Amino acid sequence: MTGRILVVDDVATNRIVMKVKLAAACYAVDQADCGTAALIAARANPPDLILLDVVMPDMSGLEVCRKLKADPETADIPVILITALADRESKMAGLEAGADDFLTKPVDEVTLLARVRSLLRARETARELKHRGDPALGFAEAAAGFSAKEKPGRIALIAPGPKGAVLWKTAxxxxxxxxxxxxxxxxxxxxxxxxxxxxxxxxxxxxDLSHRNEGLRLLSDLRSRPATRHAATVMILPGGDSERAAIALDLGAHDILYDPFDPQELAIRIRAQLGHKRQADRLRASLQVGLEMAVTDSLTGLHNRRYGLFELDRMLARQGQRVGVMLLDIDHFKQVNDTHGHSVGDKVLNLVARRLRAQLRGGDLLARIGGEEFLVALPECDRATALDCAERLRAAVADQPFAIGGGVPPLSVTLSVGIALAGTDTDETAQSLIDRADAALYGAKAHGRDQVTLSTLPAA
Amino acid sequence: MTGRILVVDDVATNRIVMKVKLAAACYAVDQADCGTAALIAARANPPDLILLDVVMPDMSGLEVCRKLKADPETADIPVILITALADRESKMAGLEAGADDFLTKPVDEVTLLARVRSLLRARETARELKHRGDPALGFAEAAAGFSAKEKPGRIALIAPGPKGAVLWKTAxxxxxxxxxxxxxxxxxxxxxxxxxxxxxxxxxxxxDLSHRNEGLRLLSDLRSRPATRHAATVMILPGGDSERAAIALDLGAHDILYDPFDPQELAIRIRAQLGHKRQADRLRASLQVGLEMAVTDSLTGLHNRRYGLFELDRMLARQGQRVGVMLLDIDHFKQVNDTHGHSVGDKVLNLVARRLRAQLRGGDLLARIGGEEFLVALPECDRATALDCAERLRAAVADQPFAIGGGVPPLSVTLSVGIALAGTDTDETAQSLIDRADAALYGAKAHGRDQVTLSTLPAA
Structure with missing residues (x-):
């Protein structure tokens, strides 16, 4: 299935000429002969791009464009307005209506196809990001510190000389x-x-900067550097240089404009790019938050069970035999819930998580893998280190009662800990290590709780 | 902070010449004067790219390259080998050692910088994908049906004529x-x-295909179409056309080669691109799985609470006043757990989820939002539709006992349901709707359970 383009024109000959050009470039072409038909077609079977005649009997192309952009179902479809004569006002009106570009008849084929490629590429990138980021959007909006919306856009001008640059800036x-x-x-x-x-x-x-084409090369350069790779770019070309305009678009310029340009037009085009950029930034941020949530226990903020087990596997693969694993279970936790209610129980889990984390180093793994059960894994660990660390964790919880607040008296909480060490020559898996730690934990529980037990099976 | 490039050469003059070229292109340059120093520098402060002389007294560049690629800490750094005279064998050996390219002295500046830009861009894309996809990698590997690893790579040849194409293929x-x-x-x-x-x-x-530069344009075209946008591309250029080679790289070609080419060299370069492509496909897939997990309740496979509430908000924003919400709670569920154990309880939750889902349409929302509590939201819904649907859901669970298996007798389970409808002119939020549905659910419980209650507050 190829790209599908909707050609909207009331003159059949125009549609056919356009269709021939587009078909030669391997696009499938749908046609509509008036604004109403275009709106129906765009909704019924959304195309990848719309070429839209401005002057039509039933409804102007501007009106059609405005309606397309107001409808969430069609708002994302790129629109190129096409007109016989482009007076400044209708051009501005078209861009303000949300059109991505404005071409005059007869349409130059090279420019048209480069523009189509560029818009389709941008749309695919946006669509992929949206497909991924959208379900997680709610998380990003909820995520603290996310305020890209309020920041003003930053626009950088790179002109051939300081004089030109100042003129651009003033404009x-x-x-x-x-x-x-x-x-x-x-x-x-x-x-x-x-x-x-x-x-x-x-x-x-x-x-062109100090050298001819230096600006074109800069485009690729900016896209290869981390800080600027997602920036939008508008390339300014000498009037009528449509060949290099096409190259600029293929090199990844998001928009082009010929010098001398109308400052108002440049401003509108920049605003449109700012809008796209922000939407993309937002989706990228939500993607990040969504992924973090997939690996996080929402109550304690620790890694969740799924991620804990995955990380343990990875640590074993990397570290081989020197991994120490412990399972930590809060003693008689059910009584906390039964006596003080679940919200107090949740608070205790949170405070225990915080004390455990405070005792561990950056490379250590800490995850909540069950209701009141935690997993700790230590890299480069021997028997003495493991016992010492487990004892520290036990003491950190037991030595001081937890202040819950809200009229609840300070609660004394203890942990039982089971340890297992990866053997030197066994084919140890995460699961077998955890099973042995679990058996040791059972021993600690059986011997009276609030204590540490080391698995006696394969020693380090 | 700009891109940082490590220049490795035992001749100081060579390093300085290279440094001047790179600094003019705004790269920061680190230097090493032998293989050992290069390996230490690459590990201590990994650069973004390495330019590596082949002939050095202490260790050949090939050896250094092999060591860099074998070390996980440095394996991802692109390497360009540079040599005075490139015999075929050392060139092949360099590429087999994992070098990304092989340039001969004197190095053409335009080609060098275009290649650097291209490799840095690819590295940034890979790094971004890895940063996102990596934590979720375990999920993707666990995900069923993911078998990109075993599929053989698909290589497509697009040559000027059928004769040339057959020659390429044979080679x-x-x-x-x-x-x-x-x-x-x-x-x-x-x-x-x-x-x-x-x-x-x-x-x-x-x-060049039927027309000059048609292949270059095709590059941009492929990147604008969904099915081919992530494909790798190797561009074949007429011998010595380094200017267009630079453009090809800036247009997004992943690698270039001059005609007539050595089939062995092309094969090695294709294999390298296949490797990169697969790694990226794998990360993209894991990203997808990771994100799905972020919005899914792992026990039932339904949407989780977080996503359910987010979707309800979105449905309200879209549908305005015609949304119907219900909360469904399994009656006396604690008894199931207490009598038969948690694993039976989990099975019941799963089976209930399945029966509920079977009663709903595609656009309806179903989420598990608490231990034994489900949320249903219906778009375009009135009082009659909501009551009818709720009654169907209640009956679907109550009418037939659940067959658990494993010696457990069939269990009769019932639901209580509370409904709330978004009012016609109220500023209804997801939370206020849920609160009203919760109050109605409380009524259903109070009146004997296994029944549906409609909130009497703001009616639709």
Whole structure:
């Protein structure tokens, strides 16, 4: 299945000419002969892109575009408006209506196809991100510290000389609703770090800087550096240089504009890119939060059982025989729940988790793997280290009662701990280690709780 | 912070010449004057890329490369081997040792920088994917049906004419360890669907097809189509056309080779790309599984509480006032656990979930939001529909005892259901709807259980 493009024009000849061009480039073409038919077709069987004539008898292309962008079902479909004569006002109106570009008839084939490729590529990237990030979006919004929405956009201008740059900046400053700054090429490449919050969201770059094509090369360069790889780029080309415009789009420019440009038009295009960039940033953040939730126990914030077992496997594969595993179980935990209620029980679990974590190092693994059961795994560990660590963990919980607050008296809580050490020449798996630790834990429980027992099976 | 490149050469002048070139392109340069120093530097402070001289007194560049690739800490760093004269054998040996490319002195600056940009870009993409997908890798491996590992790679050749294509195929067939097929350009663009398992992993494309540069344009085209956007591409250019080679890399080609090529060399380069592609596919798959786990209740496979509440919010935002919500709670569930044990209780939860799901439509929401509590939300729902659906759900559980197996007698289970309908003009939130449904559920419990109660507050 190839890309599908909806061609909307009331003149049949125009549609056919366009269809021939697009079919030669291996796109499937749907047709609509008026605005109403276009809206119906776009909803019924959403195309990957729409080429939309501006002047139609029943409804102007601008009106169609506005309706497409207002409908969540069709809002994401890229739209290129096509018109016989593009006066400034209808061009601005078209871009404001949400069109991604505006081409005049007769349409230059190379430019058209490069633009189509560029928009389809951006759409696929966005779609993939959305497909993944969307289900987790609620988490990201709930996640603290996530405030990309409120930050103003950062726009960096990279012009051939300081004079041109100042002209650009003056033209944009009040129009674009973000922080506009002038940046030398070198600074764009070298002054931002990984995950740098100050890195620009949108670069406006002249195709030719000190050297011809230096701006085009800069495009690829920015995409190869961590701080700028997700930035949007608008390339400014000498008037009429449609060949290099096509190359700029294929090199990954998100939008292009010919010099001398209309500042208003550039501002609108930058705003559109800022919007796309933010949406993508948001989805990337939610993806991250969603993935963290998949490996986290929501009550204590520790790793969950699934991830704990996976990490233990990985530690065994990496460290071989020197891994120590312990299972820690809170003694008589059911009584806490029965006496004080579940919310007090949850608090105790949380406070125990915090005390355990405080006793462990960065490379140690700590996970909650059952209601009141924790897993600890220590890399590079011998018998003495394991016993010492287990005793510290036991004491950290037992030595001081837990202050719960809310009228509940301080609660004394104890742990039983079972330890198993990976044998030197056995084919130890995570499961067999845990089984042995579990048996040792059972021993600790049987001998009166609040104590540490070491599995007597294969010793280190 | 800019990209950091480690230059390894025993001749100081060579290092300095290289450093000047790289610094002009805004890279930070580290230096090492022998193989041993290179290995230490790469481990101590891993650079983003290594330029490695082949002939050094203490250790050959090939040896250094092999050691870098064998060490998990440094294996992902791209390596470009640089040598005064490249005999075929040492070139092959270098690529087999894991080098990403092999350049001869004097190094052409344009080619070098384009190659560096391309490798850094690929590394950043891989790193981002790895950062996200890696923690979830265990899930993907556990996920059923994931067997990309065993599938042979699919390599598609797009050559100027049928004769050339056959020559390529003959040269590669036994060398590359995958399925090699000849593909006309149009078929590459139009014959594969989204997520098509038959889509090629690697494309080998001539820069010029029927028209000059048609292969270069095809590169961008493939990246804009869903089925081929993640494929690797190797571009074949006329001998010595280093300018277009640089453009090909900037356009996203993963590797380049000049015609006439050594079939053995092409085969090695294709195998390397197959390896990268598979690693990326694997990480993308694990990402997907990880995210699904973040929104899934692991016991029943239904949506979990977090996702259920998020989806309900979204349904309210979309559907406005016509949403019906119900809370369903299994009656006396504690008795099941106390009498038959937790594993039987878990089985009952699973079977109840299955019966509920069987009664609902695709657009309805079903989530397990507590131990024995389920949430159902119906879009486009009125009072009659909600009551009817709730009654069906209640009956589906109550009408037939659950066959547990394992010697446990069939268990009769009932549900109590509370319904709330989003009012016509209220500012209903997910929480307020759930609170009202909860109050209604409480009523159903109080009036004897196994029944449906509708909240009497704001009616639809």
């Amino acid at each position: 944009l400053d009040d129009r674009v609703g973000g922080e506009v700054s002038i940046l030398p090429r070198d600074a764009a490449l070298s002054s931002f770090g990984v995950d740098d919050a100050d890195a620009p969201d949108v670069f406006v770059i002249a195709a | 590669l067939d036994d060398r590359v360890g995958g399925e090699v097929s000849i593909l006309p350009r149009d078929a590459a663009l139009s014959s594969f669907g989204v997520d098509d398992a038959d889509a090629p992993d690697v494309f080998v494309i001539a820069a």
